[in-house]
Amino acid sequence: MADSARAAKLAQRIKVIVAEGLRRRVKDPRVEGVTVTDARVTNDLQHATVYYTVLGDDTAQADAKVGLEKARGVLRQEVGKNVTVRLTPTLEFVADEIPVNAGHLEDLIRTAKARDAEVAAIAQGATFAGDADPYKKDDDGAEADDDGAQTQEK
Structure with a gap:
C-alpha cells in the first residue's frame, strides 16, 4: 500500500501525461476542446480518475465523453510508458463540475448583492423606531444597569 503523498504525485504526473497524450497521440476531433483539470489516484495506485472540462454545449460534452472512452487504451x-509503477493504473474519465458550480455561486452572489442594494435603499430614508440612543443615562453620564447599579461611562 502506497502512501497518499506518492499517490498525489502520481496523480499530478498522470494529469500531465493524459493532457499531452490528448494533444499528441489522440487524433479524434471530438476531444480537441477537452481540458484536463485534475486527476486522483487511489492509495493502492491501481485506479486513476481524470477530471476534464469541455468547451461547448451539451452535444460537444457528450461527444467528448465518447471520444475519451474510445481513447482510454x-x-x-x-x-x-511514462510512470515508474509496477502496474499501470486504470483510467476513468469524469466530467468536472467546477464550471457549473462556479456559475451557480456567481448567481447566488449576484442575488445577494441585489438584495443588499434593496435593503440599503430601504434603509436610506429610515429613522429609528424609538430614541436614537436607546441606552438610558442619568444626568451625570452614568449608565444604569438592569439591577439598578450605576456604572461610569468611559
Missing part, C-alpha cells in the same frame, strides 16, 4: 498506454 491509448492514454493508458502513454501513462504506462
Whole structure:
C-alpha cells in the first residue's frame, strides 16, 4: 500500500501525461476542446480518475465523453510508458463540475448583492423606531444597569 503523498504525485504526473497524450497521440476531433483539470489516484495506485472540462454545449460534452472512452487504451498506454509503477493504473474519465458550480455561486452572489442594494435603499430614508440612543443615562453620564447599579461611562 502506497502512501497518499506518492499517490498525489502520481496523480499530478498522470494529469500531465493524459493532457499531452490528448494533444499528441489522440487524433479524434471530438476531444480537441477537452481540458484536463485534475486527476486522483487511489492509495493502492491501481485506479486513476481524470477530471476534464469541455468547451461547448451539451452535444460537444457528450461527444467528448465518447471520444475519451474510445481513447482510454491509448492514454493508458502513454501513462504506462511514462510512470515508474509496477502496474499501470486504470483510467476513468469524469466530467468536472467546477464550471457549473462556479456559475451557480456567481448567481447566488449576484442575488445577494441585489438584495443588499434593496435593503440599503430601504434603509436610506429610515429613522429609528424609538430614541436614537436607546441606552438610558442619568444626568451625570452614568449608565444604569438592569439591577439598578450605576456604572461610569468611559
